[in-house]
Amino acid sequence: MSQAIERARTYLKPHKKLPTVWCGGCGLGVVMSSLTRVMSAMGLDKNKTATISGIGCTGRLPTYIDTNTLHTTHGRALGFATGVKLANPELTVITAMGDGDSVAIGGNHFIHACRRNIDITAIVVNNQIYGMTGGQYSPTTPHGKRGTTAPYGNVEYEFDIVSLATGAGATFVARTSVYHVRELDKLLERAIRHRGFSVVEVVSNCYTSYGRLNKFSGPVDMFKWMKESAVTVKQAGEMSPEELEGKFIRGIHVEREQPEFIEVYDKLAEELAADSSAVNQKRRATIESYQRLGNRLKARIE
Amino acid sequence: MSGNNERSIWVMQGNEACSVGAVAAGVNFFAGYPITPSSEIAEFMARHLPLIGGRFIQMEDEIASIAAIIGASLAGARSMTATSGPGFSLMQENLGLACLAEIPCVIVNVQRAGPSTGLPTQPAQGDVMQTRWGTHGDHAIIALAPATVLECIELTACCVSLSEQFRTPVVLLMDEVIGHMRESVEIPAPGSYRVHSRPLPRDGQEDYQPFCGAHGDVPPMASFGGPHRFHVTGLTHDERGFPTMVPEEVDKKIRWIVDKIELKADDLAMNEETMTDDCEVLLFSYGSSARVAKASVRTLRERGVKAGLLRVKTIWPFSGKRLRELAPQLRSIIVPEMNLGQLVTEVERAVAGVVPVRHFGRIDGHLFEPDQITDFVLEEIAS
Amino acid sequence: MTKSSGRFEIRLSGSGGQGLMLAGKLLAEAASVYGGKNTVQTQSYGPEARGGKSKTDIVISTEDIDYPKATSVDVLLAMTQVSADEYRHALKEDGLFVVDSYLVDNPGRDSAIGIPFTLLAIEQCGRALFANVVALGAIVELSKVVEWDSLEKTVLSRVPSGTEEANKKALAVGREAARRAMGKVS
Known part of the structure; x- marks a missing residue:
């Protein structure tokens, strides 16, 4: 066990001094340790992996991970990840986003990434609040709960991220929480191995900005809430809507095969390359003549 | 476009010529979102990139488009997007990230009359100051403006080259007249354009520092997937790329991204x-x-x-x-x-x-x- | 404005869907690719893909072309009444004014040459969509702005394969009609 922990630790950046920016009791530490364990267990090549995030507490996660890491603008992790993956499909691309990052400001990118099915893993850490900016309500803050911008209770209704991802066409959709650590390890590995766009919603806790406003006694109390509120997909299948009120359903919700974007694109390109029709040959000759206009200077190598 | 191959005289649209320049300069990744009067560039790239081993993607908006080209550049591609005023406005935040994180990419803005939706099919030159100051914070930008269809080829290639050389986003500031007009051009001879590649780190370099030139040189840039993994952030960062709030380091970083371009203004002037x-x-x-x-x-x-x-x-x-x-x-x-x-x-x-x-x-x-x-x-x- | 002596301006106008943009492209290519002259072609863009006003200017010159649009038109083709009304004021005093007499009742200038392009296209080429190529044949015959041979080569290289003969015929129909019209005028 301790060897496994040591191995997982090698996926943390050596230069980056811990502790993290996260508060004591925050579930993000659980997510990060789970991710490094999975990376280590899978033996991911650090140089061939890119961990990409947006803004917020979750956005800081890649800073500590010893792969190629990219900390982008708020909501845009998936746009950047799309470019990284398309430019170098060899890379394992993992994005980490919070709830505000992924389904508020980045909501449009999120649904389109689900639809396109590019081989990227999206970890959505859902702590139901904007933690870094001080507790403003997010699109996943439950109706009636408090935030600093919902001082009398949230007027809006929350997103169900799993339903959103499913409806938008993601080919792997799962949910668990930072309490269910073994399941988290299992789901992250399964998601990374999945060929296509995968979403893992990780229900997490923010005691500092959410718990204190909503009558939790401390971080442990929030873990207790996760333990008590989670039901498995199987259990949920036997429960009435009334019984499911206030619960979240953990486990794999969607796992299906669909040709991956780059595979389809490259297959088309191969077919074009083999197309010997006069029109295609002429088009190819023309574009190749344009390529030759440029004389590429060699990169400066000292 | 059409033309006489032996004599290399073509009648070509400005937007097409811009795409030709991009291909000449080795652009192999394009992400964009449809917008008049620039859409012909996306259409050209969609048609041609798969023929030459590149990839095209139509993103969900311009924010995602520029995000994708920055990501692609980090993974080693030569990348470009094209848009017009409203889309250019949406790109400003990520343009700033590319400036700060020193990531080469080319943004083509075929200007139309604004503000707001304005006149989608009519020309203007109202984005000159937005190009310079559109993203927040101190930074510098390179922007070139073609006046002929031939220059659409030349200056697009030049944009790619400068973005690589200076590790910075470069804007091709066209306008609707130039983008949509068709003009006779004599296609240049092969090898006419010298296109710089970004400086690369040495193989096996242990102490690779991806940012902020040490001796006034543009720092070497590794690619995601290569032997030098590194961290990139839109937070103000030190030479290694890690966030810093140390006043001297912050001051040095911001002065560097401005000076590397502004101090070369006279050298970069083309008249x-x-x-x-x-x-x-x-x-x-x-x-x-x-x-x-x-x-x-x-x-x-x-x-x-x-x-x-x-x-x-x-x-x-x-x-x-x-x-x-x-x-x-x-x-x-x-x-x-x-x-x-x-x-x-x-x-x-x-x-x-x-x-x-x-x-x-x-x-x-x-x-x-x-x-x-x-x-x-x-x-x-x-x- | 004082023009460079070698500058020649053509405006093709009508409504969207009449194929005038393509006709403009063909004319520009004939002048440059085969004729060795400088050309600039601009066009008016509206939101309509079909219907609505449509206009393209082609400037042909032996010298550099600075101003890309037409200001003082040497040849004006109007394929609708609306376009004839709107653009005839841009035509030079001694400019060549050609209208589709099938669609334009009142050209508004005595010197206008009326040829029923759309009718000729339907009757002699089988389809109205050849009207643009018929018109192209006519205005090139009337203005000699490009060599006939250049025009024919351009058209044949640009039209979808299988339609070469039909387009060649459309050009010839236009040329014949122009010759007949000139005969009437003189």
Whole structure:
């Protein structure tokens, strides 16, 4: 066990001094340790992996991970990840986003990434609040709960991220929480191995900005809430809507095969390359003549 | 486009020519979102990139488009997007990330009349200052403006080269007239354009520092997937790429991204001059407006006015060097632009009151007519 | 404006869907690719893909072309009444004004040459969509702005394969009609 922990630790950046920016009791530490364990267990090549995030507490996660890491603008992790993956499909691309990052400001990118099915893993850490900016309500803050911008209770209704991802066409959709650590390890590995766009919603806790406003006694109390509120997909299948009120359903919700974007694109390109029709040959000759206009200077190598 | 292959004379649209320039310069990744009057560039890239081993993707908006080209560049691609005013506005935040994180990429803005949706199919030059200052915070930008279809090829290739050389986003500032007009061009010979590649780290370099040049050199840039993994962030960062709030390090970083471009302003200046040797009235313009100004200069000369034209191809960084050199011989400088006064402020700054500078703007969605500029100049001289 | 002596301006106008943009492209290519002259073609863009006003200007010159649009038109083709009304004022005093007499009742200038392009296309080429190529044949015959041979080569290289003969015929129909019209005028 301790060897496994040591191995997982090698996926943390050596230069980056811990502790993290996260508060004591925050579930993000659980997510990060789970991710490094999975990376280590899978033996991911650090140089061939890119961990990409947006803004917020979750956005800081890649800073500590010893792969190629990219900390982008708020909501845009998936746009950047799309470019990284398309430019170098060899890379394992993992994005980490919070709830505000992924389904508020980045909501449009999120649904389109689900639809396109590019081989990227999206970890959505859902702590139901904007933690870094001080507790403003997010699109996943439950109706009636408090935030600093919902001082009398949230007027809006929350997103169900799993339903959103499913409806938008993601080919792997799962949910668990930072309490269910073994399941988290299992789901992250399964998601990374999945060929296509995968979403893992990780229900997490923010005691500092959410718990204190909503009558939790401390971080442990929030873990207790996760333990008590989670039901498995199987259990949920036997429960009435009334019984499911206030619960979240953990486990794999969607796992299906669909040709991956780059595979389809490259297959088309191969077919074009083999197309010997006069029109295609002429088009190819023309574009190749344009390529030759440029004389590429060699990169400066000292 | 079509043409005669043996003689290499083609009649080509500006937007097509821009795409040709991109391909010539090795662009192999394009992400974009449809918007008039730039969509022909995306269409060209969608058609041709799969033929040459590149990839095209149509993103869900312009924010995602620029995000994707920055990501692709980090993974080693030469990447480009194309848009117009509304889309360019949406790109500003990520443009800033590319400036700060020193990531090469090319953004083509085929300007149309604004603000807001404005006139989607009509020209303007109203994005000059947005190009310079659109993203928040201190930074520098390189922006080039073509005035002919041939220059759409040349300057796009030049944008790619400069973005690689300086590790910075570069904007090709076209306008609707140039983007949509078709013009005869003689396609240059193979190898005509020298395109720089980004500086790379040495193999096996242990202490790789991806950011902030140590000796005034643009720092080497590794690619995601290569032997040097590294961290990239939009937070202000140190040489390794890690966030810093140390005042000296923050100051150094911001000065570096500005100085690496602004201190090269005179070297980067590309101009075309028409009859400036003995001119007393200087027209200063760029893009499609400069074509009209050139016609006007010829007319003014026929009427005995010693007029000349300084057309800038490099909009940013702005170089005032040539203006200052010409200033002693000038009675006035007239700046026709399709806006209410943007680049004219830089002209005023450059000559610092030595010569009177007058702006002449047109903002009704139409290109100037030569008589308009000629008449304006004649009135100015008379007064 | 004083023009460079070698500058020649053509405006093709009508409504969207009449194929005028393509006709403009063909003319520009004939002049440059085969004729060795400088050309600039611009067009008016509206939101309509079909219907609505449509206009393209082609400037042909032996010298550099600075101002890209037409200001003082040497040849004006109007394929609708609306376009005839709107653009005839841009035509030079001694310019060549050609209208589709099938669609334009009142050209508004006595010197206008009326040829029923759309009718000729329907009757002699089988389809109205050849009207643009018929018109192209006519205005090139009337203005000699490009060599006939250049025009024919351009058209044949640009039209979809299988339609070469039909387009060649459309050009010839236009040329014949132009010759007949000239005969009437003189």
